[in-house]
Amino acid sequence: MAEWDIQKLEEKYRDVWPSTFEADPDEKDKFYLNVAFPYPSGAMHVGHGRTYIVPDVVARFWRMQDKNVLFPMAFHVTGTPVIGISKRIAKGDPDTVRLYRDLYQVPEDVLARFDDPMTIVQYFAGDYERIMRRCGLSIDWRRRFITVDPQYSKYIEWQYAHLKEGEHVVKGVHPVKYCPSCDNPVGDHDLLEGEKAEIMKFTLILFEWQGAKIPCATLRPETVYGVTNLWANPEVTYLRAKVDGEEWVLSREAAYKLEMQDHTIEVTGEVSGAEIVGSTASHPLCGEVPVLPAAFVDPDMGSGLVMSVPAHAPFDYIALRDLQEQGEFTGIEPVAIITSEGYGDLPAKDAIERAGITHQLDPRMDEVTREVYGAELLHGTLLANCGDQAGKPVKQARDDVAAIMLEEYGSKVMFEFDTRDVVCRCGGRVYVKILHDQWFLQYSDPAWKAQVHRQIDEMKIVPQEVRAEFDRTVDWLKDWACTRRVGLGTKLPWDTNWIIEPLSDSTLYMAFYTIAHHIKKIEPEKLTPEVFDYIIYGTGNPTTVPKETLDLIRAEFLYWYPYNYRFSAKDLISNHLTFQLFHHRAVMEEDKQPQGMVIFGMGLLNGAKMSSSKGNVVLLDDALNEFGPDTVRMFLVGSAEPWQDFDWRNELVIGAKKQIERFWNTVSEGIAVEENDGREIDGWLISRLQHRIENTTLALQNFQTRQALQEAFFGIEADLKWYRRRLPTIAPGSAAVQELCSAWVRLLAPVVPYTSEELWHQMGHDEPVAFAPWPVADAAKIDERTELAEEFLARTVEDIESIMRIIQMKPRAVNLYVAPAWKRQVFSIIAGAADPKQAVKLVMADEGLRGKGKAAADAAKQVTKFIHRLPPELVESVAAHDLDETAVLTAAQEFLQREFNVPVRVLEAEGSGEMKADAALPFKPAIVIE
Known part of the structure; x- marks a missing residue:
């Protein structure tokens, strides 16, 4: 028997397989699945592998x-x-150079050419394909393309012409994420950090201060009625500047941000924070208030000056309290303006004291702030000291006061991210910018949203619970800036100064896959919009491509589309996965809409989130070299279900490698010898196999790869272990084992294809195992009584072993006392009872059992407890089959004596005179060890 050598198996099959998986339309039913294509800008890690x-x-x-x-x-x-x-x-950025040279292991001569973006693209696209082939992915590589191919660009131009025709692409004014270094709007895929950053809309409330205005940014404009002071950082030098012609005092950072948001800024001077502290400012809705010092005020947040509402803002409350404990500003009292269930007059004070927080730096401050803000938003009402807003719910007053501020008090809007660190892949900081001539996908359109909601209702989504996340995304999606000034990509066909951004050109490529291998053979200039209209809709009469060619391409599209399932990570629900639903509804016909999606969990490395930029990854190529492709595959599909997070740990991966070695050795031995002697245990093995086949099939139909592996590997291995244990001598093979091995290899072929392929050929098969027929459970081979008998025997062996571990002495003999027939009757009555609590009553209602008196009542209680510990399907089987337990144990007497190396006697409990025999129950004999 040859040793398992996965590296040799990879070399043997890796380059032979690809042409095998080229799929063309035929008479079979199709199954079209696809996955979010990778952006090849760095090496693949094991998260990509999964x-x-x-x-x-x-x-x-x-x-x-x-x-x-x-x-x-x-x-x-x-x-x-x-x-x-x-x-x-x-530019020689040391972190980037280190990442690509040391972690991604790019050769120095190649890295030297990475100043050309296309060199990066070509290098990593080639590397990705090489590694995917190593992984044994059954991909049709004829359809491979990259999104800057001219033929693909023609397809995108066609798509956007239809989006514009449907009024889904409009020009507007919107705040967008913007990189000044690139002079370009950016999307989530353009970011090194801050991919989930949201753009927040702040109201700038203007306070009068020495002939100028101090703007304070807030998300809670209704709290202006409770302002007791402003905060300024005495260490900051603020600017005096004319903002839209009006004199303001604000931080330098705020002035830069506002300039990007359509405001004219003219700097007229500077003023130190120390000068501002100790002065007063005023607003008509709160009156005159002092400006207090606060080192915690960040000049890079909002305007760099903050209004303080200590009754309702925990940070403000504790900061004011700290100053007053030092004997300063003791005359300032919090002003309550909101009443909310569960809180007294000063909700911020209540929350801080409940949490036992004693200082501003307590990490729980963010949590209590969210608690108070959330409670007031959901249940708060403004008090009588809030003027016209008195009695209004906070939800309503927030919008009303914001509108009043803008209309009557000169306030302005300022946009900020909800997180500080938003960084472009160029390394530059990203800001919020107002764009005027930008093109937007109008995801805010209610009619379009309604169509997508309907599509979500009709689709199969795995796991089911993420369906709500799709619906939430559709609800909050706003218009999306779909074009950029610079970058790689397709020019907007009606406004070629713009390039379609990456999330917006990757929404219908699933349909392009179906025709890509044909389209790439056609010159780009011949791919007019009419050509794609004919292929996708069957309309028109294009003349640039022969009709027979178009008919062939259209037939292929019609055969494959729509796709059956799309696989992608859950972090793409908030953009790409939902965007593609919008675009399908806008461009594709009703019968070409997506049918299903499977959403993945995230990858962890030793319990921490994987991150290439932080170096916390295991490169997929390194994992393949160390463990081999089948090991990597088995671990990645078996360590968690696809929608669960998985945790890569080397010690567990080594365990998967050992499991495949056992599989190889067991099958190699099992197919070597044939001993067809018709033993009863052979029938049990084949009967068990039918359940393994059925359960594995059902699991894979439901995308439960981990559950499938539990059945197809661990379940079968456990059955074989018991089978071999039951044999009087170790026999490497038999007709039953050979039948099992044939099914076993096929059941594991999707998971460990290299190993299974070699074993399949060793069995004498010429065709690839990838196209071998999937095992089908045969009901005629299921022997429930034999399975029940072996289950009974195995449980009895476990009970004997447990007792021996407790007594820790060498026994002279083992006596097994089998329960009498009337106890089996008790078991059947209780097993069939609708209410187990009525067990004793039901048993005593039986005329035959009533005569047993207390013994029957005691047995009813014992049996009820026992049944509660058994799987329901086993209870049902025990009740359905009148198993002759004495015969089972007697037939296995030789096995039991071999197992325990002592005499084993099988006795009837009733009339035995052994006190402990009274404990005997159906499916659980009393065990007495001498």
């Missing part, structure tokens, strides 16, 4: 179910990320 290996397991499973399976792949390179990387490398 993203592509799980769909491959599903693809291989359905291929063996005789489906015509399409699993394509492409590479997403549009936008500015790769340009930002090339700029940082060209």
Whole structure:
């Protein structure tokens, strides 16, 4: 028997397989699955591996179910990320150079050429494909493209012409994420940090101060009635500036941000924070208030000056309290303006004291702030000292006061992120900018949203609970800036000064996969919009491409589309996965809408989130070198269900490697010898196999890769272990084992294809295991009585072992006392009872059992407790089969004596004279060890 050598198996099959998986339309039912294509700007890590290996397991499973399976792949390179990387490398940025040279292991001569973005694209796209082939992914590589291919750009131009025709692309004025270094709007995929940053709308409340205005940014304008003071940082030098012609005092950082948000800024001078502290400012709705010192005021947040509402803002309350404990500003009292259930007059004070917080730096301050703000927003009402707003719910007053501030008190709007660190891939900081001539996808359109909600209702989504997250995303999505001035990508066809941004050009590529291998053979200039109209809709009469060619391409599109399932990570629900639903509804016909999605969890490394930028990753290529592709595959699909987070730990991966070695050795031995002697235990093994086949199939149909592996590997291995234990001598093979091995290899082929392929050929098969028929459970081979008998025997062995561990002495003999027939009757009555609490009553209602008196009542109680500890399906089986337990144990007497190396006697409990025999129950004999 040859040793398992996964590296040799990889070399043997890796380069032979790809052409095998080229899928063309035929008479079979199709199964088209796809996955979010990668952006090849860095090396693949094991998190990427899981993203592509799980769909491959599903693809291989359905291929063996005789489906015509399409699993394509492409590479997403549009936008500015790769340009930002090339700029940082060209500038010699040490962190970037270190990342690519040391972590990603890019050769020095290649890295030297990374100042050209396309060199980065070509290098990593090639590397991704190489590694995907190593992983054994059953991809149709003929359909490979990159998103800067001219043929793909023609397809995007066609898509956007239809979006504009449907009035889904409009020009407008919106706040967007913007990188001044790139002079370009940016999307989440363009960011190194802050991918989830939200743009927040603040109201700038203007306080009069020495002939100028001090703006204070707030998300809670209704709290102006409770302002007791302002905060200024005495260490900061503020600017005096004319903002839209009006004299303001604000931080330098705030002036820069406001200039990007459509305000004219003219700096007229400076004023130190120390000068502002100790003065007073005023607003008509709160009167004159002092300006107090606060080192915690950040000049990079809002305007750099803050209004203080200590009754309702925990940070303000504790800061004021700290100053007053030092004997300063003792005359300032918090002003309550909101009443909220669960709080007294001063909610901020209540929350801080409940939490036992004693200082401003307590990490729980953010939590109590959210608690108070949330309670007041949901349940708060403004008090009588709030003028016209008195009695209004906070929700309503917030919007009303904001409008009043803008209309009557000169306030302005300022946009900020909800997080500080938003960084472009070029390394520059990202700000909020107002754009005027920008093109937007109008995701705010209620009619379009309604269509997508309906699509979400109709789709299959795994796991089911993320359906609500899709609906939430649709509800809050606003208009999306879909174009950029710079970057790689397709020019907007009607306004070529703009380039379509990467999240906006990657919404219908799933349909392009179906025709990509044909389209790439056609010159780009011949791919007019009419060509794609004909292919997708069957309309028009284009003349640039022969009709027979168009008919062939359209037939392929119609065969494959819509896709059956799309696989992607849950962090893409908030953008790409939902965007593509919008675009399908706008561009594709009703019968071409997505049918299903499977949403992945995230990847962890030793319990911490994986991050390439922080170096907390295991490169996929390194993992393949160390453990081999089948080991990596088995761990990634078996350590958690796809929608759960997985945690890569080397010691657990080594465990998966050992499991595959056991599988290899067991099958190699099992197919070597045939001993067909018709033992009863052979029938049990084959009967158990039918359940393993059925359960594995059901699990994979439901995308439960971990559950499938539990059945197909661990379940079968456990059955084989018991089977071999039951044999009088170790026999490496038998007809039953060979039948099991044939099914076992096929059940594991989607997970460990290299190992299974070699074993399949060793069995004498010529065709690839990837196209072998998937095992089908045969009900005729299921022997429930034999399975029940073995379960009874195995449980008895476990009970004997448990007792021996407790007594810790060498026994002379083991006596097994079998329960009498009347106790089996008690078991059946209780098993069939609708209310187990009535067990004693039901048993004593039986005329035959009533005569047993107290013994029957005691037995009813014992049996009830025992049944509660058994799986329901086992209870049902025990009740349904009148198992002759004495015969089972007697037939296994030789096995039991071999197991425990002592005489084993099988006795009837009733009339035995042994006191402990009274404990005997159906399916649980009394055990007495001498």
